[in-house]
Amino acid sequence: MLNCKFFYDAIIQHGVDFFTGVPDSLLRDFCAYVIDNCLPENHIISANEGGAVAIACGHYLATSRAGLVYMQNSGQGNTLNPLVSLADTDIYSIPVLLLIGWRGEPGTKDEPQHIKQGKITFPLMDTLGIPCKILPDTNQETKSCIEWAIRTMNQTSGPVALIVKKGTFESYELSNSNDDSLELTREEAIKVIAGGLASSDILVSTTGKTSRELYEYRDATTGDHNRDFLTVGSMGHASQIALGIALAKPKRHVYCLDGDGATIMHMGAIAIIGSQKIKNFKHIILNNSSHDSVGGQPTAGFSISLTAIAKACGYVAASSTQSLDEIKREMKNLKSSQGPALLEIKVKKGARKDLGRPKTTPKENKTRFMEFLSD
Numbered sequence: 001m002l003n004c005k006f007f008y009d010a011i012i013q014h015g016v017d018f019f020t021g022v023p024d025s026l027l028r029d030f031c032a033y034v035i036d037n038c039l040p041e042n043h044i045i046s047a048n049e050g051g052a053v054a055i056a057c058g059h060y061l062a063t064s065r066a067g068l069v070y071m072q073n074s075g076q077g078n079t080l081n082p083l084v085s086l087a088d089t090d091i092y093s094i095p096v097l098l099l100i101g102w103r104g105e106p107g108t109k110d111e112p113q114h115i116k117q118g119k120i121t122f123p124l125m126d127t128l129g130i131p132c133k134i135l136p137d138t139n140q141e142t143k144s145c146i147e148w149a150i151r152t153m154n155q156t157s158g159p160v161a162l163i164v165k166k167g168t169f170e171s172y173e174l175s176n177s178n179d180d181s182l183e184l185t186r187e188e189a190i191k192v193i194a195g196g197l198a199s200s201d202i203l204v205s206t207t208g209k210t211s212r213e214l215y216e217y218r219d220a221t222t223g224d225h226n227r228d229f230l231t232v233g234s235m236g237h238a239s240q241i242a243l244g245i246a247l248a249k250p251k252r253h254v255y256c257l258d259g260d261g262a263t264i265m266h267m268g269a270i271a272i273i274g275s276q277k278i279k280n281f282k283h284i285i286l287n288n289s290s291h292d293s294v295g296g297q298p299t300a301g302f303s304i305s306l307t308a309i310a311k312a313c314g315y316v317a318a319s320s321t322q323s324l325d326e327i328k329r330e331m332k333n334l335k336s337s338q339g340p341a342l343l344e345i346k347v348k349k350g351a352r353k354d355l356g357r358p359k360t361t362p363k364e365n366k367t368r369f370m371e372f373l374s375d
Contacts, residue, residue, distance in 0.1 A: 001137050001167065001168065001169060001170040002135070002136070002137045002138070002139065002142055002168050002169050002170060003139065003169075003170050004029050004030050004032075004033035004169055004170060004172045005033065005037075006139050006142070007030060007142060007146075007169070008030070008033055008034065008037065010142065010143060010146050011068060011097075011146065014146060014147075014150045015065050015066070015150075016065070016066055016067065016068050016097055016150075017042055017065070018042050018043075018056065018059045018063075018065065018067035018068070019034050019038055019042065019043045019044075019067065019068050019070065020043065020044040020045070020046050020052040020055045020056055020059075020067060020068075020069055020070075021045070021046060021049065021052045021068075021069045021070035021071050021075075021099070022045070022046060022048060022049050022052065022070075022071050022072070022075055022265070022291070023045065023070070023291045023294045023295055023297040024070065024071060024072035024075075024101035024103070024294055025072070025101065025103075025293070025294040025295060026072070026101030026102065026103065026164050026165070026166055026168070026169075027070050027072075027099065027101045027164060027169070028294055028295030028297070029169040029170065029171055029172040029295075030070070030099075030169050030172070031070060031295060031297055032172050032173065032174035032295060032297070033172045035174060035175075035297060035298070036174065036175050045291075045297060045298065045299065047264050047265055047266075047267065048075070048078045048236065048265045048266065049069070049071040049075030049076070049078040049079045050078040050079050050080075050081060050082050051078075052069045052070075052071065052079075053069055053079050053082040053083055053086070053087060053096060054082050054086065055067070056068070056069050056094075056096045057082065057086055057087055057092070057094045057096065060094050060095065060096070061094070066095040066096060066097055066153055067096060067097070068096075068097045068098075068099055069096055069097070069098050069099065070098075070099040070100075070101075071098070071099070071100055071101070072100070072101045072103055072294070073100050073101060073102055073103055073104070073114075073117050073118065073121045073163075074103065074113070074114065074117050074233060074235070075100075076100065076117070076121070076124055079098075080128075083096075083128055083130070083159060084128065087158060087159050088128075088129075088158065088159075089129070089156055089157060089158040093156075093157040093158055094157070094158070094159075095153035095154070095156075095157055095158060095159065095160070096153075096158075096159040096160075097149060097150075097153065097159075097160055097161075097162070098130070098132075098159055098160065098161040098162065099135075099161075099162050099164060100121065100161055100162070100163050100164065101164050102118065102121055102134075102163050102164060102165050102166070103117065103118060104116070104117050104118020104119070104121075105118050105121075105165060105166065106118060106119060108166065111232065111357065112232065112361060112362050113207070113232040113233030113234075113362070114233075121163060122163070125161050125163075128159075129158075130158070130159045130160065130161050131152050131156070131160050131161070132160070132161035132162070132163055133145055133148065133149070133161075133162060133163070134162075134163050134164075134165060135162040135163065135164050135165075135168055137165075137167070137168045145162065149162060174295065174296060174297065182288075182322055182346055182347060182348045183322060183323050183324065183348075184322065184323070184324060184327070184345070184347050184348065185347060185348050185350070185351075186209065186210065186213060186286050186288060186292070186347045186348070186351065187213045187217075187351065187352065188324070188347075189286055189327060189345050189347055190210070190213050190214055190217055190257070190286070191217055192324065192327050192328060192331065193255075193257065193284060193327075193331060194214060194217055194218070194228075195217075195221070196328075196331050196335075197227075197253075197255065197335075198253070199227075200252055200253075201227065201252065201253045201254075201255060202227060202229075202242075202245060202246075202249065202252055202253065202254045202255065202372075202373065203227055203228045203229070203254075203255045203257060204228075204229045204231060204238050204239075204241050204242040204245065204254070204255070204256050204257065205228060205229070205230055205231060205238065205256075205257040206231055206235070206238040206256075206257060206258045206259045206262045207231050207232055207233055207234065207235045207238070207262065207293070208235075208259065208262075208292065208293030208294075209292055209293045209351045209355065210257055210258075210259055210286060211228075211230040211231060211232060211358070212351075212355055212356065212357055212358065213351065213355065214228055214230070214257065215228070215230060215356075215357075215358045216355065216356055225358075225360065225365065225368065226368045226369060226371065226372040227369075227372050228365075228369070229241065229245075229365065229366075229369045230358055230362075230365055232358070232362055235261075235262050235265055236262045236263070236265030236266035236269070237266060237269075238256055238257070238258055238262060239256045239258055239263070239269045239270075239273060239283060240266075240269050240272070241256075242254050242255070242256035242281065242283075243256075243269075243272070243273055243276065243278070243281060245373070246278050246280050246281045246339075247276070247278060249280070249373065250278075250279075250280055251280070252280060253280050253282060253335070254280055254281055254282065255282045255283075255284060256281070256282070256283050256284065257284050257286065258283060258284065258285045258286070259285065259286055259287075259288075259292075260285060260286070260287040260288065260289060260290075260299050260301030260306075261290070261291045261292075261299045261301070263285050263306065264299055264300060264301070264304075267309070270283075270309060270310055270313045270315075271313045271314075273313070273314075273315070273340050274310065274313035274314025274315050274340055275313070275314055276340070277314065277340070278339055278340055279338045279339050279340075280339055281339040281340040281341075282334050282335070282339055282340075282341050282342075282343070283310070283315070283339075283340060283341065283342040283343070284334070284342075284343045284344075284345065285306055285342065285343070285344045285345070286345050286347055287301045287302070287306065287344055287345065287346050287347065288301065288346070288347045288348060288349045288350075289301035289302040289303075289349070290349045292349055292350065292351065296349055296350070302346075306318075306320070306342070306344045307319060307320050307342065307344055310340075310342040314340070315339075315340045315341060315342050316337065316338050316339060316340060316341055317333075317334075317337045317338075317341040317342070318341065318342040318343075318344070319333070319342075319343055319344070320343075320344040320345075320346065321343070321344070321345055321346070322345065322346035322347070327345060330343050331343070
């Protein structure tokens with residue numbers, strides 16, 4: 001396995017000392033090392049992967065040095081526009097070193113949302129004309145691979161990608177950043193939220209552990225998953241899925257169970273929701289200021305006011321809470337208020353180690369959910 005310090009030091013020695021991106025579970029150890037060892041001004045956890053490419057391009061324009069952009073391969077879609085119309089050798093010709101976690105690698109077991117992306121990871125790089133190689137898991141081979149990447153970036157003055165397979169990096173634990181002042185876990189909050197909704201209410205949950213915890217709550221109580229749309233992929237788009245449903249079902253309450261990282265990734269969604277003035281839309285953001293599903297790396301969740309943003313974008317009401325008693329009271333207010341309305345719930349980082357995954361396929365979830373919507 002590849003030592004995180006060795007890889008970090010080797011990149012630095014070749015003049016790549018600026019890092020930005022969206023964390024990935026396959027890169028969690030390397031990302032944790034960067035967080036703990038890189039100067040804050042040289043590392044930005046971006047809102048989304050496209051933004052990370054643009055940040056790295058700005059860094060190059062100011063310093064003439066390439067930056068490293070890390071991401072899960074699902075984030076390749078977010079990078080397409082800046083890679084094609086900004087960094088590409090036919091446009092501005094800006095070198096960027098891409099470090100991409102290969103979820104859904106063919107022949108390996110992974111979650112359903114990664115199957116297609118795993119198949120097209122390399123073909124997509126070929127289509128974009130971006131030279132790429134698999135990052136080796138030994139120090140000597142990695143040294144040669146990095147030298148190839150740097151040499152290729154210098155020759156083409158364009159992006160180059162290193163693809164990271166599962167288990168490439170040695171384990172490295174991020175320094176503890178939990179906020180011990182917070183009372184609730186995300187799972188405890190989900191139980192209160194889901195348990196208090198009416199049988200006709202519609203619930204759309206964001207990707208990652210939020211949907212997994214919602215699924216297990218239903219399993220442990222009613223066993224009925226029909227009213228929930230589990231957004232297993234498409235990070236940052238759960239609120240727009242919920243908006244599309246709310247517009248088509250104006251007589252039913254639609255709740256979006258969102259996360260801070262997902263909300264920040266495509267925050268423009270809040271402006272669109274607010275502009276629609278849709279009365280049956282209720283937005284709940286579970287904020288632990290971390291990318292919890294891929295390693296707990298920090299987001300800007302606790303550094304910004306989600307309620308102020310929502311109000312500025314046209315939400316009728318927006319409030320924030322972090323205790324069990326307050327959640328129960330605020331949920332009553334949310335249910336009785338006109339939308340669009342937002343409730344931010346600040347929760348602890350982390351989840352149960354034995355947290356399971358949905359036993360139904362995405363297509364089964366879709367079919368049952370659509371039947372519930374048609375009732």
